[in-house]
Amino acid sequence: MTGGPHAPATRRQFLGLTAAAGFALVTGCSARQPTAAGPSTSTPGGLRLTAAPMRVDLAGSEIPTWGYGTLPGPEIRLRAGDRLRVELDNELPDDTTIHWHGLAPPNRMDGVPGLTQDPVAPGERFTYEFETPTAGSFMYHAHVGMQLDRGLYGPLVVEPRSEELSYDREYTLMLDDWRDGMDAHGGHGADAGHGSAAEDDGGDAVSFGGRSYPLLLVNGRPPEDPPVLETRPGDRLRLRVMNIAADTGFRFAIAGHRLTVTHTDGMPVEPIPVDALRLGMGERYDVLVESAQRGGAWQVGVQAEGRGGWGRAVLRYGGSPASSPPAVAQRPGELDGRLVAYADLLAREPLTLPAGSPDRVYDLELSGTQIGGQSYPDADPLPVAEGEWVRITMRNTSAKWHPMHLHGHHFQVLTPTGRGPVKDTATVAARGGVLSFDFLATNPGDWLFHCHNHHHMEDGMVRVVRYR
Known part of the structure; x- marks a missing residue:
């Protein structure tokens, strides 16, 4: 099972539901929707994630992998100040844990085996529980060996108590490189984490890694079967773009549209317009997109940095004459436009540092x-x-x-x-x-x-x- 966008609830409906629940809400990895997805189940005061073998449909091919029931795993949503409580059931043949990427929990809740906790053995359960005071776009993923390079990951969104941004629809997009089940070793053979990790790429191109990944996925979907983001003329979209890949940096752009960066790694910055994002593995950007076209279907392009590879979604306008989707390999020219750069980003909430110099x-x-x-x-x-x-x-x-x-x-x-x-x-x-x-x-x-x-x-x- 793979994730994909669905009709979003209104912001008012969503916040009302989460407030009534009083704890973390699991939703699909897509537009905001107040419904559960995947095998995670609500428990008193929290929810349950089950790590287990599963199969995913990648453009008609059934691929064996490990995951939390869907690809990506269920989206976890809560509000700043809420308490996150997740029971992890391990139905894998190996040890596992969950790391809460971008959050700052107590050390014993960080999910690093042998350092912050004992790994969760097959057949065992472990409960993660901590407060989440910081709003933002985060991720959760396994932190044992190369398990993240399978399907053991998902998005985690902490809503602010009072939202300053104004937007009509929201989508979460997880970008991934994929080879699990695609070769003789299932992507996890003897070479999956060994050998030279610093091989020269023979040029000055941006290169994050050197492994071969036959597929690039957006919300668990290959470019032949892309997720569709619905919009209407005049709508403002909020996109939470997350790079969960193991070995691939990405460039991200939308044909015919600019991106206004509002957050990086969940932390607010002064809004800045760009044509494209560059995301290293583990990075996230929140952007606003004005639906300024009259209609049609527009390519959301995801290009691997420094090597071949292509992923995509489609931005489709409703309420207009039907349009053919863009060709699979149609490349937005915006990918060659202005890239987001750290030097251009101004923190809206900088760290409060003492006078003087570092200790x-x-x-x-x-x-x-x-x-x-x-x-x-x-x-x-x-x-x-x-x-x-x-x-x-x-x-x-x-x-x-x-x-x-x-x-x-x-x-x-x-x-x-x-x-x-x-x-x-x-x-x-x-x-x-x-x-x-x-x-x-x-x-x-x-x-x-x-x-x-x-x-x-x-x-x-x-x-x-x-x-x-």
Whole structure:
């Protein structure tokens, strides 16, 4: 079973339902809709996710994989300040966990096996429970080995108590690379996390990874069977665009339409118009789209960065004469237009840092398998103390771009404006790229800091930020 857009409820209907429920709501990965999807079931004060083998229909081919009943898994929605309570039932043949990507839960709820919790063994249940004070667009996914490279992921949206944005319809779009069940190894053979993760791509093109992925999916759908986003002339859409891929950075654009960026990694920025997004693995952008055309069907293009590969959705206007959908490979010219850049993003809610300079500074070189010249699990921890202002500078000496993700915290990217975006995942350009960020050490525990290319992570591109 795969996900896809459905007729959205009105904003008033949705907020009324969530308020009445009083806990996390599971919906489809698509337009807002107050109905459950997949095998997750409500439990007193929360919900249940079942990780299990399943089959998905990819353009008429039944593919075996692992997941939470749908691809992507059910969308979890709640409101800022609500308590998230999820019971995870493991019906897989292997251990598993759930990581709440972009949220900052108590350390024991972060879902990292062997670091923040014991893995959930086959046949066992584990309950995740914590408050979610921060609104935004987040994700949940397995954090054991290469399980995310199957179907063990889904979107998580925390609504603000008072929404400042005005829009008519909303869609969540999860972008993924896919090879599970598509080759002799099912995408998880001996090469799925081993070998050289820093191979040179022989040029200056943007490249995030080097593995072969035969399909790019949007909400679990291949380009031959794309999800359809319904709109009407004059409507304003909110899109939550999320890159859940294991090895692929994406460029995203809509033919005939511009994008106004309002959030990155769930954190608000001053609205800025662009033609296209570039998303490293683990990154998310919220954008507003004005339905300014009179009608028709328009390509929502998803292009792999640095290599071949194509995914898509279709933006279709209702209330107008029927139009043929765009050809599968029709490429929006907007993909070559103005790209979103960190230097152009101004945080609306920057971190509140003390006067002076950082208490602790790390300068770390990134290769394809190491951070600061060390590989996990043998790498030394990066110590911090509660209350410290910490600055990390990363210098990328490899041929691949690295999307670096810090668990349990939000950080602020340093840009010339002094108001760089607040994020949890930031991409460092290849061949000498440099990126610095600041964070406040306010969430004690042991926290992963790693490349969100999962092959690089499996090869050891991980450090642990440890409170002492």
